[in-house]
Amino acid sequence: MAKLTFKTDLCKGCGLCVSVCPKKILRLAKEKINLKGYSPVEITDQAACIACAFCATMCPDCIITVEK
Amino acid sequence: MIVFDKPKSLTDTPFHYCPGCTHGIVHRLVAEAIDEFGIEGKTIGVAPVGCAVLAYNYFACDMVEAAHGRAPAVATGLKRALPDRVIFTYQGDGDLASIGMAETVHAATRNENITIIFINNAIYGMTGGQMAPTSLPGQVTQTSPYGRDVKTAGYPVKICEILSQLDGPTYLERVAVNNVKNVRNAKKAIRKAFQNQIEGKGFSLIEVISTCPTNWGMTPEKALAWVDEKMIPYYPLGVYTDRSAERGEEEK
Amino acid sequence: MEEKVLMKGNEAIAEAAIRSGCRHYFGYPITPQTEIAAYMSKVMPKIGGTFLQAESEVAAINMVYGVASTGKRVMTSSSSPGISLKSEGLSYLAGSDLPALVINVQRGGPGLGGIQPSQSDYFQATKGGGHGDYHMIVLAPSSVQEMASLTMKGFELADKYRMTSMILADGTIGQMMEAITFPETKSETVDTPWAVTGTECKRPHNIINSLSLVPEELERFNIQRFERYAEVEKNECMWESYEMEDAEICVVAFGIAARVAKNAIVAARAEGIKAGMIRPITLWPFPKAALYEASKKVKAFVSVELSMGQMIEDIELAIRCSRPVSLCRRVGGVIPNPEEVLNSIREAMKGGN
Numbered sequence: 084m085a086k087l088t089f090k091t092d093l094c095k096g097c098g099l100c101v102s103v104c105p106k107k108i109l110r111l112a113k114e115k116i117n118l119k120g121y122s123p124v125e126i127t128d129q130a131a132c133i134a135c136a137f138c139a140t141m142c143p144d145c146i147i148t149v150e151k
Numbered sequence: 152m153i154v155f156d157k158p159k160s161l162t163d164t165p166f167h168y169c170p171g172c173t174h175g176i177v178h179r180l181v182a183e184a185i186d187e188f189g190i191e192g193k194t195i196g197v198a199p200v201g202c203a204v205l206a207y208n209y210f211a212c213d214m215v216e217a218a219h220g221r222a223p224a225v226a227t228g229l230k231r232a233l234p235d236r237v238i239f240t241y242q243g244d245g246d247l248a249s250i251g252m253a254e255t256v257h258a259a260t261r262n263e264n265i266t267i268i269f270i271n272n273a274i275y276g277m278t279g280g281q282m283a284p285t286s287l288p289g290q291v292t293q294t295s296p297y298g299r300d301v302k303t304a305g306y307p308v309k310i311c312e313i314l315s316q317l318d319g320p321t322y323l324e325r326v327a328v329n330n331v332k333n334v335r336n337a338k339k340a341i342r343k344a345f346q347n348q349i350e351g352k353g354f355s356l357i358e359v360i361s362t363c364p365t366n367w368g369m370t371p372e373k374a375l376a377w378v379d380e381k382m383i384p385y386y387p388l389g390v391y392t393d394r395s396a397e398r399g400e401e402e403k
Numbered sequence: 404m405e406e407k408v409l410m411k412g413n414e415a416i417a418e419a420a421i422r423s424g425c426r427h428y429f430g431y432p433i434t435p436q437t438e439i440a441a442y443m444s445k446v447m448p449k450i451g452g453t454f455l456q457a458e459s460e461v462a463a464i465n466m467v468y469g470v471a472s473t474g475k476r477v478m479t480s481s482s483s484p485g486i487s488l489k490s491e492g493l494s495y496l497a498g499s500d501l502p503a504l505v506i507n508v509q510r511g512g513p514g515l516g517g518i519q520p521s522q523s524d525y526f527q528a529t530k531g532g533g534h535g536d537y538h539m540i541v542l543a544p545s546s547v548q549e550m551a552s553l554t555m556k557g558f559e560l561a562d563k564y565r566m567t568s569m570i571l572a573d574g575t576i577g578q579m580m581e582a583i584t585f586p587e588t589k590s591e592t593v594d595t596p597w598a599v600t601g602t603e604c605k606r607p608h609n610i611i612n613s614l615s616l617v618p619e620e621l622e623r624f625n626i627q628r629f630e631r632y633a634e635v636e637k638n639e640c641m642w643e644s645y646e647m648e649d650a651e652i653c654v655v656a657f658g659i660a661a662r663v664a665k666n667a668i669v670a671a672r673a674e675g676i677k678a679g680m681i682r683p684i685t686l687w688p689f690p691k692a693a694l695y696e697a698s699k700k701v702k703a704f705v706s707v708e709l710s711m712g713q714m715i716e717d718i719e720l721a722i723r724c725s726r727p728v729s730l731c732r733r734v735g736g737v738i739p740n741p742e743e744v745l746n747s748i749r750e751a752m753k754g755g756n
Contacts, residue, residue, distance in 0.1 A: 097171030097364075097371040103331055121170065137331045139155040143175030144166055149155035162608075192604035197469075207610045213599035215472045216612040218495050221465035224457070228469020228477070229599070231453040232427060236601050254465070257458035 085134035087126050090146040096121035100138035100147065106131050109138060158182035160191045164208045171371020173328045173361045174202060174270065177341075178209055180334070181241065181268055184342045185212065188349060194237040195229055197222040201243035202276040220251025223258035226265045237348055239266040245275045248308045249284040255310070255356075260319035262353035262398075266344045269310060272361040273382065280366030284308040287385055292366070307385065311358050315391040322347050322355035323392040329362065329378035333388075343395070352398040360386055405584040412550040413577040416480070416506055416570065417442035419554035422588050425476040425504070426452035429463040431485060434518045435574040436508035439480040460485040464492030464505075471501035472611040474595030476558055480506035482574075483524050484515060486532070493567055494533025498613025500597075500628065502561035504554070505539075506570045508577040511736040519736020520574035520659060522709035528571045529687040529717070536625055538632050540568040540639065541686040543657040547581035553684070555588060562593040564635055571686060573709065575659040575738065641684035642693050646672065650679030652751050653697045655718050656707035657683050659738060664707045667744035678748050686714070691721035698722035703751040707731045707744055727751070 094117055101109045101124065108128040117123045124146075126132065139147035160182035168174045185191050191212050198206040200219035207214035217225040222240035230238045247255050247269050258265065274292055275281040281294040285307050289298040299307075311325045322344060326337035337359055344355035360382050362374035369377060410418065417439045420428070428443040440456065447454035453470075457463035463479045470477035481489060486507045496503055509524045511517040528541045540560050542553040550572060557568035599609050615621040643661075646668055647653065656664040661682040671678040681697060683690050698704075703726055706715040712730045719728050731747035733739045 093165050095170035099171055099371055099375070102372045102375075134154055136155040140331050140334050141176065143168065143170075143172055145157040145161065145175065145179055147155065148153060148157075151152055151154045191602070193601040195599050195601060204614060207612060211602075211608055213602055213608050214610045214612075215469070215599055216499075216610070216614055217468070218465060218491055221461070221468075221492075224462040224465035225469040225472070227455070227462075228427070228429070228466035228471075229473060230469075231455065231466070232470040232473040232475045232477070233600065253458050254462050257462065 085132040086129065086150040087132055087138070088148040088150070089124055091123045092118040093144055093146045094121055094123035095119060095144060096123060097143065099141040099143065100124055103137040103141050105135060105137060106133060108132060158186045160185040160211050161209055162211050166209060167205055168202065169365040171362070171364045171374065176328045176334060177268065177270060177337070177359050177361065178206065180338045180341050181239065182210065183338065184345045187342065188345055190237050190349070193235070194239065195233070197226050197229070197238070197240040199240070199242040199246040201246050203241055203243060203270065204277065206241050220246050220249070221254055222246065223251065223254040223263070223265070223267065227258055227263050230263060230265050237266070237345065239268060239345070241268045242270065243276070244269070244271045244273065244283045244285040248310050256314070256317070259314045259354050259356065260317045262319040262321060264348055264351060264353050266348050267356040268341065269356055269358045270361045271310070271358055271386065272363040274363050274366045276363050276366055287381055309386065310356070311391040314356065319354060320356065320392050321353035321394045321398050324390045325358040325360065325386060325388050327360035327378055327383060327388055329360070329375040347395050350399065352395050360388070405586070407582045407584055409580055409582050410547060411438055411577070412547045412572065412579050413438035413508065414442050415547050415551040415583055416554045417446070419551040419585060420478050420504065420558070421446060421450070422585055423476060423555045423558040424588070425478050425558065426450070427470045427475060427477040428453065429455050429457050429466040429479050431457050431460045431463050431481065433482045433485045435510060435577050436480050436482050436506065438577070439506060460488035461491065464489040467503050468492055468496055468501065471496065471503045472599050474598030474600070478504040478506065480508065482508050482510045483512050483521065486524060486527065490527070490533040493539065494535050494537060495613050496567050497533070497537035497539070498535060499611050500565040501611065502565050503567045504557045504561055504570070505567055506572065509571065509573045511734065517736045518574065520709060520738060521734065521736060522573060522658060522660065523711070523713065523734060524571065525686065525708070525710055525713040528569055529689070537628070538566070538687055540564070540566055540635060541571050542568060543571050543684060543686050544576060545658050545661045545682065547576065547579055548583040550576060551583055551585055555586065559589070560639060564631055566635070571658070573659050636688040639685060640688045640690045640692070642690040643682040643684060644693070645680040645682065647679035647681065647697060649677050650700070651702045652676060652678040652705060652748050653701040654678060654680040654705045654707060654744070654748065655683070655694065655714065656680060657686060657714070660707045660709055663739055663741055664744050666741035667748060670741060670745050671748045676748060676752050689717050689721065694718060694721040695723070698725050701726065703754070704728040705731055705747045705751050707739065707747070709738065710734060
């Protein structure tokens with residue numbers, strides 16, 4: 084079972100992960116603001132994740148842990 | 152089972168870089184290589200002056216902060232003093248290709264047994280977006296407000312092409328980090344650059360085409376696309392020099 | 404019994420450095436100090452050391468910075484224009500509290516100047532040269548013997564205080580040949596827990612760095628550094644007193660100028676003028692106390708310099724302008740002869756300037 088974990092408070096909302104997700108299950112939560120003042124990434128459908136780690140590969144801040 | 156996590160050769164200090172800046176990706180790739188070779192305890196990094204000046208806070212190995220452009224000279228001193236340690240520098244384009252050009256060329260021609268990670272994002276980031284030696288013709292920056300005019304500012308400096316004219320360097324490759332495939336290639340190149348040093352083969356430099364969304368005035372995603380559209384056509388990716396097969400312990 | 408050897412001043416520096424355990428030398432060719440590099444290039448490969456002819460003085464001093472970061476003894480040598488180029492690195496070495504030894508075999512300036520002896524880098528050596536608040540320990544040899552012994556002393560002090568030591572020599576002493584002995588080197592090792600040597604994953608990472616972006620933190624580092632400098636001033640001042648017991652005229656001179664001045668003092672005494680000399684051996688820390696004590700006894704001071712008058716300012720400060728200080732100087736590579744110094748002593752005795 085694939086699982087993504089985010090260090091949400093370190094997210095800078097750059098959206099690079101969102102842009103590369105092949106399943107289109109990541110979004111920037113515009114309605115939220117993290118400690119840094121950014122709208123952080125969140126996953127919309129955990130079950131659809133295939134643990135390809137594209138998101139983590141492109142994340143410049145190492146906030147994504149991928150489990151399988 | 153964890154299939155992807157922050158490498159342990161990075162400290163817990165969060166990066167100060169702007170949102171979407173690819174410095175963070177390259178930091179991670181370097182740290183992953185250090186982890187995979189199990190050399191954290193014997194590695195010493197040299198940080199530049201520029202956006203990555205605080206890299207010494209991010210890498211968990213011993214670190215030295217060098218004066219602007221002097222990292223290859225500092226790394227030379229470190230390597231001569233501690234030949235069994237792994238020494239890398241992490242430098243931007245202003246640092247390496249402008250003020251530090253002499254140190255870069257001469258470390259390369261000596262085939263100094265060090266690893267250089269060279270971030271080319273075609274701009275001075277930390278000082279607020281001035282023209283870099285690698286800024287593209289026509290590129291608008293704070294100090295080329297009408298676009299880089301090659302008649303007065305000259306042409307961009309192509310480091311891999313220049314260094315590949317020398318007999319000294321062991322390995323020169325240009326990579327990019329603007330998509331997943333390129334990041335994976337960049338990782339392989341960086342690994343090879345460390346492996347060459349560990350095997351005593353000599354000087355490796357990996358030029359990483361990178362982004363600066365803030366000073367390019369683009370969204371992070373648009374900046375990745377600009378790398379494909381503008382940067383890579385001017386700075387073709389690939390291996391420029393590879394003497395790693397013909398060099399070994401006896402060389403050093 | 405120590406062995407006597409005949410050596411050039413520059414070679415004495417190189418040999419003394421090797422005997423001090425220095426195994427890393429970086430330099431760039433410049434007259435009149437090339438013998439140091441030549442000596443190092445011959446010896447270092449045979450003893451497992453590093454001789455590297457760098458691409459520039461800038462690169463050489465940064466290679467020094469690299470070795471110094473590991474806590475190992477390291478040196479570079481140059482002459483005046485080259486030291487200007489190294490000044491960036493000298494500031495960084497100070498800002499990162501790294502020990503190193505730098506040799507300046509001075510020549511005339513400014514600019515390309517000439518290749519003959521000079522002392523016109525006194526300000527550069529003692530007042531900074533590079534940017535920021537910092538000092539180097541500045542040692543001024545006036546014989547080939549001192550070229551050797553002060554080189555050894557320079558390494559010791561550099562290690563002890565985590566500072567750069569500079570040997571401020573001149574072309575004459577660099578080229579001069581004299582018989583010397585090398586003192587036994589003390590092999591006291593200084594702990595360097597700050598050095599970068601690889602963590603072995605057994606300690607937090609060390610960082611060699613001169614950057615602090617928080618003003619209060621940078622202020623604190625500067626103050627701590629100057630507390631260490633105060634210790635150096637208290638403990639490490641060196642000077643030679645010559646014929647000062649009954650002196651009425653105090654000549655102040657260092658390096659080659661002091662050798663000329665000694666002859667002039669002998670001549671002055673022969674004609675009944677009680678002259679003596681204080682020869683600063685450390686130019687920083689400057690022997691202020693010795694000069695201030697002398698000012699209570701003598702009528703006047705004469706500063707003999709191969710510059711337009713640089714050390715004279717420190718003399719005036721040290722004696723709080725309580726006595727007249729006159730200047731006897733030649734520049735451009737010209738060395739004053741004893742007669743010129745004698746004339747200055749006579750003038751000072753008459754009360755003229």
